[in-house]
Amino acid sequence: xxxxxxxxxxxxxxxxxxxxxxxxxxxxxxxxxxxxxxxxxxxxxxxxxxxxxxxxxxxxxxxxxxxxxxxxxxxxxxxxxxxxxxxxxxxxxxxxxxxxxxxxxxxxxxxxxxxxxxxxxxxxxxxxxxxxxxxxxxxxxxxxxxxxxxxxxxxxxxxxxxxxxxxxxxxxxxxxxxxxxxxxxxxxxxxxxxxxxxxxxxxxxxxxxxxxxxxxxxxxxxxxxxxxxxxxxxxxxxxxxxxxxxxxxxxxxxxxxxxxxxxxxxxxxxxxxxxxxxxxxxxxxxxxxxxxxxxxxxxxxxxxxxxxxxxxxxxxxxxx
Numbered sequence: 001x002x003x004x005x006x007x008x009x010x011x012x013x014x015x016x017x018x019x020x021x022x023x024x025x026x027x028x029x030x031x032x033x034x035x036x037x038x039x040x041x042x043x044x045x046x047x048x049x050x051x052x053x054x055x056x057x058x059x060x061x062x063x064x065x066x067x068x069x070x071x072x073x074x075x076x077x078x079x080x081x082x083x084x085x086x087x088x089x090x091x092x093x094x095x096x097x098x099x100x101x102x103x104x105x106x107x108x109x110x111x112x113x114x115x116x117x118x119x120x121x122x123x124x125x126x127x128x129x130x131x132x133x134x135x136x137x138x139x140x141x142x143x144x145x146x147x148x149x150x151x152x153x154x155x156x157x158x159x160x161x162x163x164x165x166x167x168x169x170x171x172x173x174x175x176x177x178x179x180x181x182x183x184x185x186x187x188x189x190x191x192x193x194x195x196x197x198x199x200x201x202x203x204x205x206x207x208x209x210x211x212x213x214x215x216x217x218x219x220x221x222x223x224x225x226x227x228x229x230x231x232x233x234x235x236x237x238x239x240x241x242x243x244x245x246x247x248x249x250x251x252x253x254x255x256x257x258x259x260x261x262x263x264x265x266x267x268x269x270x271x272x273x274x275x276x277x278x279x280x281x282x283x284x285x286x287x288x289x290x291x292x293x294x295x296x297x298x299x300x301x302x303x304x305x306x307x308x309x310x311x312x313x314x315x316x317x318x319x320x
Contacts, residue, residue: 023164032056032118037163041070041262047128047175052160054153055118058110065106067291067298070259071125072133073100075108076152078118082109083143092143097152097185099133099140103255120152122159128175134207136186137198141242147192151184198240201226205237209245213252214276216245254290257283261299268295 023035038050050071055078064085076097080090083098085107100106102125110117133140146152158177163169205226208217222245223230237245253275260271272283287295 033160035160035164036123038123041125041259045126047124047126047171047178049122049124049159049163049169049174051121051123052156052163053119053121054156054160055120058108058117058119060109062109063106067258068100068102068104068106069123070102070262071123072102072129073106073121073123074098075100075119075121076146076149077108078120078149079116081117081119083107093145095146095149096143097146098143099138101140101255103251103258104141120149120156122156124178128178130210132179132182134203136182137203138182138185138189144189145192146185146188148188151181151188155181155184199236201228202236202240205233205245206241206248209249210252213249213256214274216249219245250286250290253277254287257287257295258291258298261295262302264299271295 024030024033032053032055034051034053034056036051038048042048048071058081062085074097077092077094079094081092081096082088082090083096084091098108108119155177159174162173162177205222208222208225219230219233223233226233226236228236234245237243237248241248243251257271257275260266260274266274268284269280272278272280275283277283277286284294287298291298293301
């Protein structure tokens with residue numbers, strides 16, 4: 001499929017011009033909504049709503065983020081869409097949901113033509129997100145089906161109202177809304193029996209690994225926690241989490257390092273040590289293997305993007 005030039009898409013589809021941080025202009029005929037709220041990542045936050053989209057048409061042919069984003073992206077495709085780079089036809093049916101953790105590669109695209117295939121999404125971050133997704137045993141990275149879209153729509157609408165209308169959004173209300181969403185999605189999954197429940201023994205192992213990504217515990221130690229043989233643990237861990245134990249820990253390390261690079265107060269050596277690498281050369285080698293660029297290059301790219309966004313915002317405000 002050849003990409004449709006932006007100008008043509010805007011003329012044919014009447015894509016509204018908007019500043020990403022502002023609410024969309026009032027339009028009684030528009031059936032979708034979106035707004036961003038957070039300029040910067042806040043890794044130490046409990047729960048932060050960074051952006052919300054409700055039934056937004058998919059204007060871009062391909063959204064391809066090899067390094068993912070620094071936050072969680074949770075997306076529901078109301079209509080068939082493409083989730084496979086090499087498959088030009090829709091690979092995901094309607095009511096497919098994907099939960100992308102921070103730092104995980106993202107790809108999605110419209111299935112047939114731009115501007116019609118609605119998708120709803122939220123960019124969120126904080127310890128509350130991981131806690132709820134783990135507690136509700138929601139699948140991450142891999143697409144899964146839901147039965148209805150009302151749980152997603154009601155949650156996002158309430159979140160958007162709270163973020164926009166309240167003089168100071170109440171974090172407890174937002175956390176409650178997110179928890180209600182997680183519980184609603186879990187109930188839909190359970191009712192379909194499409195996702196096998198992760199055994200509690202494996203959740204204990206994963207929680208143990210999540211508690212400190214600076215070390216990869218001996219396999220014998222983890223096997224004792226899971227109360228199973230080492231070979232069986234390795235097999236079951238890969239079956240439910242899609243990677244080996246060491247790969248899982250490395251992914252956590254790189255995700256933590258990615259987030260720390262947004263904080264210019266941290267030097268590369270400090271970040272390497274914080275995520276478990278005493279040898280900065282090994283850290284840089286693994287980071288480049290994971291993200292395709294060195295930590296220094298990644299930081300420069302993000303700083304440049306942030307500066308450009310601020311410049312664009314100032315220009316837009318000056319023209320308004």
